[in-house]
Amino acid sequence: MSKQSAALQPHRRLFADRKRNPDGKRVAVLHTAVRMFLERSYGRTSMDDVATQLNITKPALYHYFRNKEEILVEIYRLGTDLIDEMLDSIEADEKPGLDKVADFIAGYIQIVTGDFGRAVIRLDDGELSKAGRKLVRGRKREIDHRLRAIIEGGIGDGSIASCDAKIASFLLAGAIHGMAAWYEPAGPLKLSAITNQYVRLLTGGLAADGLRELAEPPFAFKGNAHIHG
Amino acid sequence: MSKQSAALQPHRRLFADRKRNPDGKRVAVLHTAVRMFLERSYGRTSMDDVATQLNITKPALYHYFRNKEEILVEIYRLGTDLIDEMLDSIEADEKPGLDKVADFIAGYIQIVTGDFGRAVIRLDDGELSKAGRKLVRGRKREIDHRLRAIIEGGIGDGSIASCDAKIASFLLAGAIHGMAAWYEPAGPLKLSAITNQYVRLLTGGLAADGLRELAEPPFAFKGNAHIHG
Amino acid sequence: MSKQSAALQPHRRLFADRKRNPDGKRVAVLHTAVRMFLERSYGRTSMDDVATQLNITKPALYHYFRNKEEILVEIYRLGTDLIDEMLDSIEADEKPGLDKVADFIAGYIQIVTGDFGRAVIRLDDGELSKAGRKLVRGRKREIDHRLRAIIEGGIGDGSIASCDAKIASFLLAGAIHGMAAWYEPAGPLKLSAITNQYVRLLTGGLAADGLRELAEPPFAFKGNAHIHG
Amino acid sequence: MSKQSAALQPHRRLFADRKRNPDGKRVAVLHTAVRMFLERSYGRTSMDDVATQLNITKPALYHYFRNKEEILVEIYRLGTDLIDEMLDSIEADEKPGLDKVADFIAGYIQIVTGDFGRAVIRLDDGELSKAGRKLVRGRKREIDHRLRAIIEGGIGDGSIASCDAKIASFLLAGAIHGMAAWYEPAGPLKLSAITNQYVRLLTGGLAADGLRELAEPPFAFKGNAHIHG
DNA sequence: AATGAATGAGAGTTCATTCAT
DNA sequence: CATGAATGAACTCTCATTCAT
Numbered sequence: 001m002s003k004q005s006a007a008l009q010p011h012r013r014l015f016a017d018r019k020r021n022p023d024g025k026r027v028a029v030l031h032t033a034v035r036m037f038l039e040r041s042y043g044r045t046s047m048d049d050v051a052t053q054l055n056i057t058k059p060a061l062y063h064y065f066r067n068k069e070e071i072l073v074e075i076y077r078l079g080t081d082l083i084d085e086m087l088d089s090i091e092a093d094e095k096p097g098l099d100k101v102a103d104f105i106a107g108y109i110q111i112v113t114g115d116f117g118r119a120v121i122r123l124d125d126g127e128l129s130k131a132g133r134k135l136v137r138g139r140k141r142e143i144d145h146r147l148r149a150i151i152e153g154g155i156g157d158g159s160i161a162s163c164d165a166k167i168a169s170f171l172l173a174g175a176i177h178g179m180a181a182w183y184e185p186a187g188p189l190k191l192s193a194i195t196n197q198y199v200r201l202l203t204g205g206l207a208a209d210g211l212r213e214l215a216e217p218p219f220a221f222k223g224n225a226h227i228h229g
Numbered sequence: 230m231s232k233q234s235a236a237l238q239p240h241r242r243l244f245a246d247r248k249r250n251p252d253g254k255r256v257a258v259l260h261t262a263v264r265m266f267l268e269r270s271y272g273r274t275s276m277d278d279v280a281t282q283l284n285i286t287k288p289a290l291y292h293y294f295r296n297k298e299e300i301l302v303e304i305y306r307l308g309t310d311l312i313d314e315m316l317d318s319i320e321a322d323e324k325p326g327l328d329k330v331a332d333f334i335a336g337y338i339q340i341v342t343g344d345f346g347r348a349v350i351r352l353d354d355g356e357l358s359k360a361g362r363k364l365v366r367g368r369k370r371e372i373d374h375r376l377r378a379i380i381e382g383g384i385g386d387g388s389i390a391s392c393d394a395k396i397a398s399f400l401l402a403g404a405i406h407g408m409a410a411w412y413e414p415a416g417p418l419k420l421s422a423i424t425n426q427y428v429r430l431l432t433g434g435l436a437a438d439g440l441r442e443l444a445e446p447p448f449a450f451k452g453n454a455h456i457h458g
Numbered sequence: 459m460s461k462q463s464a465a466l467q468p469h470r471r472l473f474a475d476r477k478r479n480p481d482g483k484r485v486a487v488l489h490t491a492v493r494m495f496l497e498r499s500y501g502r503t504s505m506d507d508v509a510t511q512l513n514i515t516k517p518a519l520y521h522y523f524r525n526k527e528e529i530l531v532e533i534y535r536l537g538t539d540l541i542d543e544m545l546d547s548i549e550a551d552e553k554p555g556l557d558k559v560a561d562f563i564a565g566y567i568q569i570v571t572g573d574f575g576r577a578v579i580r581l582d583d584g585e586l587s588k589a590g591r592k593l594v595r596g597r598k599r600e601i602d603h604r605l606r607a608i609i610e611g612g613i614g615d616g617s618i619a620s621c622d623a624k625i626a627s628f629l630l631a632g633a634i635h636g637m638a639a640w641y642e643p644a645g646p647l648k649l650s651a652i653t654n655q656y657v658r659l660l661t662g663g664l665a666a667d668g669l670r671e672l673a674e675p676p677f678a679f680k681g682n683a684h685i686h687g
Numbered sequence: 688m689s690k691q692s693a694a695l696q697p698h699r700r701l702f703a704d705r706k707r708n709p710d711g712k713r714v715a716v717l718h719t720a721v722r723m724f725l726e727r728s729y730g731r732t733s734m735d736d737v738a739t740q741l742n743i744t745k746p747a748l749y750h751y752f753r754n755k756e757e758i759l760v761e762i763y764r765l766g767t768d769l770i771d772e773m774l775d776s777i778e779a780d781e782k783p784g785l786d787k788v789a790d791f792i793a794g795y796i797q798i799v800t801g802d803f804g805r806a807v808i809r810l811d812d813g814e815l816s817k818a819g820r821k822l823v824r825g826r827k828r829e830i831d832h833r834l835r836a837i838i839e840g841g842i843g844d845g846s847i848a849s850c851d852a853k854i855a856s857f858l859l860a861g862a863i864h865g866m867a868a869w870y871e872p873a874g875p876l877k878l879s880a881i882t883n884q885y886v887r888l889l890t891g892g893l894a895a896d897g898l899r900e901l902a903e904p905p906f907a908f909k910g911n912a913h914i915h916g
Numbered sequence: 917a918a919t920g921a922a923t924g925a926g927a928g929t930t931c932a933t934t935c936a937t
Numbered sequence: 938c939a940t941g942a943a944t945g946a947a948c949t950c951t952c953a954t955t956c957a958t
Contacts, residue, residue, distance in 0.1 A: 041355055043272045046931060057940055059934080068932065124353075126270055167418065167426045170411060171404045178403020189396065197396045205433035254921095275948060288951080289922050297949070483942095499813055501730045504927060517930080518943050526928070582811075584728055625876065625884045628869060629862045636861020647854065655854045663888035733952060744919055746955080755953065 026064050026074075029054060034075050034115045042072055042127050072123065073132050079120035080139040082111050087146045097154020098207060102199050104147060105176065109195050112180045121180040144169055151206075160206045172202060255293050255303075258283065263304045263344045271301055271356050301352065302361050308349035309368040311340050316375045326383020327436060331428045333376060334405065338424050341409045350409040373398055380435075389435045401431060484522050484532075487512065492533045492573045500530055500585050530581065531590050537578035538597040540569050545604045555612020556665060560657050562605060563634065567653050570638045579638040602627055609664075618664045630660055713751050713761075716741060721762045721802045729759055729814050759810065760819050766807035767826040769798050774833045784841020785894060789886050791834060792863065796882050799867045808867040831856055838893075847893045859889060 032053050036045045047068055051058045065071045086107040090100050111117035125136045148169040154160030175198065183194070261282050265274045276297055280287045294300050315336040319329050340346035354365045377398040383389030404427065412423070490511050494503045505526055509516045523529050544565040548558050569575035583594045606627040612618030633656065641652070719740050723732045734755055738745045752758050773794040777787050798804035812823045835856040841847030862885065870881070 041272075041353060043270075044355070047933085048931080058932090059941090060939060062933075063938070124270060126273070163430070164418075164422065164426055167423055168430060170407055171427060171430055174407020174410075175400045175404035177407060178399055181403075182399055189393075193393065194396055197393055198400060201392070201397065201400055201434035202430075203434070204436075205430035207433075276950085277948080285921095286923055287949090288924085291950070292921065499730075499811060501728075502813070505929085506927085514942095515944055516928085517945085520929070521942060582728060584731070621888070622876075622880065622884055625881055626888065628865055629885060629888055632865020632868075633858045633862040636857055636864060639861075640857060647851075651851065652854055655851055656858060659850070659855065659858055659889075659892035661892070662894075663891035665891075734954085735952080745953090746920085747918055749954075750917070 029061065029064055030071065030074055030078065031115070033071050034119050037072070037075070037123055038115065038118055042068075042123055069127075069129055069132055072128060073135065075116060075119050075123070076125070076136045076139070079111075079116035079118075080136075080143065082114070082117055083108070083120070083143050084139075086111060087143065090150065091146070096159035097150060097152075097157050098159035098203055100150045101154060101160070101172070101206060102203050104150060105172070105199050105202055106195050108173075108176045109179060109191070109198060112176055113183050113185070113191065118180040121177045144173065147173065154206070163206070168206065175202060258290065258293055259300065259303055259307065260344070262300050263348050266301070266304070266352055267344065267347055271297075271352055298356075298358055298361055301357060302364065304345060304348050304352070305354070305365045305368070308340075308345035308347075309365075309372065311343075311346055312337070312349070312372050313368075315340060316372065319379065320375070325388035326379060326381075326386050327388035327432055329379050330383060330389070330401070330435060331432050333379060334401070334428050334431055335424050337402075337405045338408060338420070338427060341405055342412050342414070342420065347409040350406045373402065376402065383435070392435070397435065404431060487519065487522055487529065488532055488536065489573070491529050492577050495530070495533070495581055496573065496576055500526075500581055527585075527587055527590055530586060531593065533574060533577045533581070534583070534594045534597070537569075537574035537576075538594075538601065540572070540575055541566070541578070541601050542597075544569060545601065548608065549604070554617035555608060555610075555615050556617035556661055558608050559612060559618070559630070559664060560661050562608060563630070563657050563660055564653050566631075566634045567637060567649070567656060570634055571641050571643070571649065576638040579635045602631065605631065612664070621664070626664065633660060716748065716751055717758065717761055717765065718802070720758050721806050724759070724762070724810055725802065725805055729755075729810055756814075756816055756819055759815060760822065762803060762806045762810070763812070763823045763826070766798075766803035766805075767823075767830065769801075769804055770795070770807070770830050771826075773798060774830065777837065778833070783846035784837060784839075784844050785846035785890055787837045788841060788847070788859070788893060789890050791837060792859070792886050792889055793882050795860075795863045796866060796878070796885060799863055800870050800872070800878065805867045808864045831860065834860065841893070850893070855893065862889060 029050070033045075033050050036050060036053060040049075047058050047061055050071075051061050054061075065074070086104075090103050090107065093100065093103070095103070112121060120140070125133050125140075128136060148165045151160060151163075151165040151168050151172075155162055155165065179194070183189075183191075185191075258279070262274075262279050265279060265282060269278075276290055277287050279300075280290050283290075294303070315333075319332050319336065322329065322332070324332070341350060349369070354362050354369075357365060377394045380389060380392075380394040380397050380401075384391055384394065408423070412418075412420075414420075487508070491503070491508050494508060494511060498507075505516050505519055508529075509519050512519075523532070544562075548561050548565065551558065551561070553561070570579060578598070583591050583598075586594060606623045609618060609621075609623040609626050609630075613620055613623065637652070641647075641649075643649075716737070720732075720737050723737060723740060727736075734745050734748055737758075738748050741748075752761070773791075777790050777794065780787065780790070782790070799808060807827070812820050812827075815823060835852045838847060838850075838852040838855050838859075842849055842852065866881070870876075870878075872878075
């Protein structure tokens, strides 16, 4: 293993503490693994790295997980579970669609700045086998559909201006996914400030009563983004 | 090489055609490589894969590039050059800041839906050596700073509502970066429609005269995104 | 692997025998490696060659050594350790310097005709990384300094005629190093006979009472050793 | 090519100057090659390295030499020619054997401190093909035999004490070969001083009238130079 | 006479995974 | 349950050598 950030140390203990809590050991592995995968990517993190980090041997890892992919899939599962829970709670509310969107933004930011949420967004599901990829992508698609439904609800109830919900949901999700890449808890930007501004900017654009016409028609960039030999 | 999509075929020709255009060959390599890196990721694309795709042998590749990283760096360079050009052209304009932002959105979408632009966003710069990473991240940071300056200009000229330009630029860029992940030219969503709606939603949120207060304070998700062992 | 002399066979056994003696396995690798390096040179001996010789696979080798260089460095270490030990023992003695030199000659011949001693002399330390080279060259320099000190002691106690100890030590060492190249245990020359004559000739030249003037001044070769184009 | 010492520069010119002296070009190649081989070893010097150093292309090199080995063989030939010449001149003299040996020492030192002489001693003839190796080793053996004959002559004429000429010639040659490894023209030790002392020490040991008995019988080192697993 | 391009063969190294213990 | 050891397969990169021009 090449490098190991100080942040990764705690779980060594964690693992030892759980000697008689086998399920807890699986979770400990996942916690260590998700951090390492986020820090160095799945592909560049070897099973040896993970085992060393946990102070166990490699075959011990294989005791808890059939293979490397199972670890990754499990991480995805935990992460998407978090998102599903949040969506459940939002769908249960009785609110105008725009307010639900605001709630989604705030909730999604919470999740996406945690390890497992970040993993869902940042880890490359191309590393998975066909089966695993299908599973993970299905869950991602489902999440997108639920967000889309919320937006459509808002258009229906008049709180959100008429627009293509598919595009809007991609925009929303994308803007927040970006955070998974740059947000640092120790950084200068407070999570609450970011959340506030995200909500204002994103709902501001969606709001039925907040549109305005641009002075000029949308600019078409004349350069050629698609380089041809 | 495991799989090769039909989309990758054209360049075989390109390479053969350029027998006496040495610089063109380098470019042909880059075109093939960027597609493969986007499709299967840099790490999972071997030099052999790239060579086979180009109908040459592996050592021939090393005739044109010192190593795999040089290919990746060159791809980043081409991609970031495109973005820089666009920013140059926008900065040269005399317009309200908000309109510049609209132009940026449209221009950036153009770039980000092309191979090299997409590469800048999707390829993992963690695969690079320290030196390469420094180079690439520097250019990314520079781009972000330029966008931030445009937004600050808009706040200054009154076309954009007062906000944290740093957060706003992250949001903007993030929303568009998302497209690099999901946009497909052959898909049902027309690029012009997407661009239109992106401009409307994103500038709508930023516009000085388009804000509105939310009915309720921003929702705080009660679930725990940061799972603790 | 191209060729394998019969002389290299025994260690196959050695390795298998040591299944449960992990440290012994490292040593077994070193024994096989040093022989192969001496026979075919480090550069022309591949890790595969060494592994095959030991009846294991290449990756298994990497279980015991981080890389090829570590094997070479370890060989150097064992070899220089032998020399250091010998010097320790000589330095501890209370004898005239000339007798110490005689002891050194005899002891060094012993070492230099063994595998690890030969390796120190014959293997090219230019194959090492900068760090490894520094280490090895440092130890060689140290050995030379110790020999030099012994000679200086002899000059001081009057047993050795006044001379440049640096040159003398190079001469001495060089003459013996030569043996590493040509000596063969199975050859017609007995080690004891060689040692005897080496001691006589070399100490004869050094002895305070054994000098004589040449009939003519040292000959200057008129040919040109430094060919110029 | 990784590194190139300043010392290697001059020949670039040399090659260009010889545009119409094809044989001279071969020689220019040899001069550059021998320096590079000495500095980085034959194995670690690629044909590309040599060509680059000479400012020509690789196939141009192959115009002058059939392959890499031919370059090395030619270098050996030039080097051994120098030694043969010297031996011719010594054999032609009418002198006591001991004085001939003194002349040999001085002459050999001259040669061994030049590029081609050094090459004969330092370059690994194990890199050669079977045929090349046979050729080169034959010439080396011949040189040794001639030196041995000179020593035997000295024993015969009474100037050299009775001894095994084979051992003595190995010792002599070995001591001088050592110089090829450590001697540096720019170093603190003057060549004349070294030569002087070499002659004194080596002939001192050989001289019929210069022997003396050691106070103790030759020491037998008790350590074990032949490490056994 | 000389070149740009290309190649087959092989090197060192890494890694997910599996046994025997 | 846990471990040390081992492996097959893959990957990046190098190099002597040879064409077509």
